[in-house]
Amino acid sequence: MILKKYNDLPENMKNDKVKEYYDILSRKKVNLFLKRFFDIMMSLILLIILSPIFIILAIWIKLDSKGPVFYKQERITTYGKVFKIFKFRTMVQDADKKGSLITIGEDPRITRIGNKIRKCRLDEIPQLINILKGDMSFVGTRPEVPKYVEKYTDEMKATLLMPAGVTSKASIEYKDEDEIINKYLSKGEKLDDIYLNKVLPKKMKWNLEYMAKFNILEDLKIMINTLMKVMK
Numbered sequence: 001m002i003l004k005k006y007n008d009l010p011e012n013m014k015n016d017k018v019k020e021y022y023d024i025l026s027r028k029k030v031n032l033f034l035k036r037f038f039d040i041m042m043s044l045i046l047l048i049i050l051s052p053i054f055i056i057l058a059i060w061i062k063l064d065s066k067g068p069v070f071y072k073q074e075r076i077t078t079y080g081k082v083f084k085i086f087k088f089r090t091m092v093q094d095a096d097k098k099g100s101l102i103t104i105g106e107d108p109r110i111t112r113i114g115n116k117i118r119k120c121r122l123d124e125i126p127q128l129i130n131i132l133k134g135d136m137s138f139v140g141t142r143p144e145v146p147k148y149v150e151k152y153t154d155e156m157k158a159t160l161l162m163p164a165g166v167t168s169k170a171s172i173e174y175k176d177e178d179e180i181i182n183k184y185l186s187k188g189e190k191l192d193d194i195y196l197n198k199v200l201p202k203k204m205k206w207n208l209e210y211m212a213k214f215n216i217l218e219d220l221k222i223m224i225n226t227l228m229k230v231m232k
Contacts, residue, residue, distance in 0.1 A: 001036045001078075001134075001163065003029065010080050013157050021158035021211050034216045039138055043131040050125060057088055057122060064113035067093030070126055075143035077164040083135040085143055086126035090114025127166050139219040140165025141207040151196050156204050158211060167226040170206035177203075 006014070006022055025032065058069045071089040074082050091109040110118065117123045130136040136143065143164030152159075177199055184194040210218070 001032050001137075003032060003161070004079065013080065013160060015154040015157070017153075017155040018158045018161070021208070022161060024212060025161055025214065028214060031215045035137060035139075035219060036134075038216065038219075039131050039134075042138065043128045047128050047132070050128075053122075054125065057117065057125075060113055061089055061111075061117075065092060065111045071123075074146060075164065076146055076149045076160070077135050077143055078160060078162060080149070080160055081135075082146065083130065083133075083143075085136075086129050088117055088123040088126060090118050090123045124166055131166070135163065137163040137165050137219075139167060139210075139222050141168055141210075142171065142203075148196065148200065151200075155208065156200075159204065159207050162211065162214075167222060168207060169210045169222055170203040172222065172225050172229060173206050174203050 003022075003025055006019065009018070009022075061069050067089055069089060071087045071091070072084045073087075075085045077083050090111060091107070091114055092111060114123070127136055131138060140163050141159040149160075180198055181191065181194050184198060185191065210222075
């Protein structure tokens with residue numbers, strides 16, 4: 001990827017905190033180029049190799065419940081750009097209109113097949129299309145919905161200097177998200193408030209640490225660790 005000039009960033013991203021991370025990334029242009037090159041080549045190869053699995057999962061989903069094969073939702077990526085993220089549908093049709101945008105534990109909206117697909121993270125495979133298009137990368141901050149990005153602190157906005165990712169260090173290290181959310185839900189707190197005040201800040205700590213230490217070798221390490229976690 002090519003880093004924009006600082007003066008060309010969206011006005012809401014121009015602050016001292018973002019500038020710190022911008023300066024770090026501006027010294028890593030080779031790594032940023034290699035990251036995008038790797039994303040293009042690997043997403044193309046995997047789309048070809050996994051095409052039979054695409055077909056099998058598509059048929060499985062259609063036979064299991066009513067609705068489209070893919071779930072598309074607006075998310076935010078580099079420089080605050082809105083894009084449509086692709087996932088295999090694992091929930092009932094119009095699930096986002098029947099509950100929160102956050103899914104935890106045994107959400108009743110999750111379909112029978114969807115539950116199995118989620119456990120292996122196979123629902124994320126269509127994001128290879130997003131990676132090829134440049135909306136996402138294999139590694140990076142998980143893309144949030146617009147209403148949560150609007151609540152970002154100045155420092156959190158620095159994560160928008162890079163493409164959103166399929167996996168991240170936060171995804172690996174922050175394992176107790178459901179437990180924390182359920183703990184506060186039992187106290188009567190609202191799900192959105194819990195996520196914004198208790199969960200998101202902790203996840204962002206890992207995301208910002210990744211950005212400060214970013215290099216292509218670290219990306220490969222995170223991808224390998226993610227695969228090991230999924231295969232357990």
